[in-house]
Amino acid sequence: MSRLGKVSIAAVQQYLLHAETCSIDTAAVLESVELPQSKLADSSQRITGEQFQQLIKALLKHSDDPLFGLHCARHVQPGSYSVLGYISMNCETLGAAIRRIVPYEKLIGDMGTSSVEYYKDHSVLHWQCHYDDPEVVSQMVDNCLASWLAYGRWITDGKGSPLKVTLQRPAPSEEQEQEYRNTFGCPVHFDQTHNALFLKNAHLHLPLRQPDRQLxxxxxxxxxxxxxxLDGEQKLALRVRYALKQQIRNGIPRKDSIAAQLAMTPRTMQRKLRQENNSYQQILDQLRQETAEHFLLETTLPVTEIALRLGFSEPRSFHRSFKQWCSVTPGEYRNNKAIPDPGES
Structure with missing residues (x-):
């Protein structure tokens, strides 16, 4: 099994469509990464994550466009999201469409994990890329968030913009920053710990074009x-991470409940993870760190409550673990990384 999982041909096509508008010889690029054009004829097929990562690197080289992923979002369409695209089209509201992302995103591929959080006056739509080439990751994140927005505007016949966008990638040139602001129509913050769109809750109630409940x-x-x-093909570590990510921000789920969700015993889950050179604890600790960073930056929850939510018996244990992860205390991290609240932008 590919270490990066797989990706649907439907998702690949968006990048190739933009490449063609840039006069890139896509046939030559596909040949250079040993990806037969015949493989792209069937949108139900999938390629490995390694192939997709190599393809994006090759397209970047030929395009000479540092914002290639961002610009690919202009070509998003229902088919870009496989069956999920058509599911979202037939929901009644934008909020209902967004709620379908997490359960069905693996139909598009194993490129990353989404999560949605709801607050009193805004909601946050996150995406964490699973790939390992920094150049490719930044392009895929740009594309994912910009495509979400472009598709959301299309299915609502709207022109709405997020409250703000946060990106993990380093800040680009001033000219490129302006391109981000033009694309998203809102402030864009770089060098952040999460890739996310912050949305007005009012936008979740926007009606969609042609909802069809039966369809x-x-x-x-x-x-x-x-x-x-697909579950029979996907690496267990990705499935465990996916199951944990759906629950972890409401508290640490029991290991046996995650195993049961994956239709196996905890012992079998541990054994299969060891075969992948991984462990349940490693996956949990990584998500604990990501979730702790999120709570510190994007909520006003007290550190003591964050510690309890993440399963620490006392705040001191959380402080100790967090300092091992980030080399600073939770309070220092919150103060040093703080960015404006959505209402201040």
Whole structure:
């Protein structure tokens, strides 16, 4: 099994469409990464994450565009999201469409993990890329967030913009920063710990163009069947991370409940993770760190409550672990990394 999982041909096509508008010889690029054009003819097929990562690097080289991923978002369409795209089209509101991302995103591929959080006056849509080439990751994150926005505007017939966007990538030139602001229509913050769109809750109630409840039910049944097939192919570590990520911000789930969700015993889960040179604790600790950083930056929760939510018996244990992760205390991290609240932008 590929260490980077797989990606649907539907997602690949968006990058190739933009490459063609840039007069890039896509046939030559595909040949250079040993990806047959015949493989792209069937949108239900999937390629390995390694192939997709190599393809993006090759397209970047030929495009000479440092914002290639951001600009690819201009070509997003329902088919770009596989069955998820058509499911979202048939929801009644934008909020209902967003709620379908997490359960069905693996239909698009294993490129990353999404999560959605709801607050009193705004909501946050996150995406964490699973790839390992920094140049490729930044392009994919740009594309993911910009595509979400472009697609959301299309299915609502709207022109709305987020409250703000946060990106992990380093700040680009001033000219490029302006391109980000033009694309998203809001302040964009770089060098952050999360890649996220911050949305007005009012936008979640926007009606979609042509909702069809009966078709939605049919599509979701089809999607569940496809996911069941994919689960048999996907690395267990990714499935465990995905299951944990769905629950961790509401508290640390029990190991046996995660194993049960994956239809196996805790002992079997541990054994299979060891075969992948991984462990449940490693995956949990990584998510604990990511979640702690999120709570410190994007909420006003007291450090003591964050510690409890993340399963620490006392704040001192949390402080000690957090300092090992980030070399600073939780309080220092919050003060040093703070960015404006959505309402201040």
């Amino acid at each position: 939605l039910l049919t599509l979701e049944e089809h999607a569940k069947a496809l996911i069941s097939e």
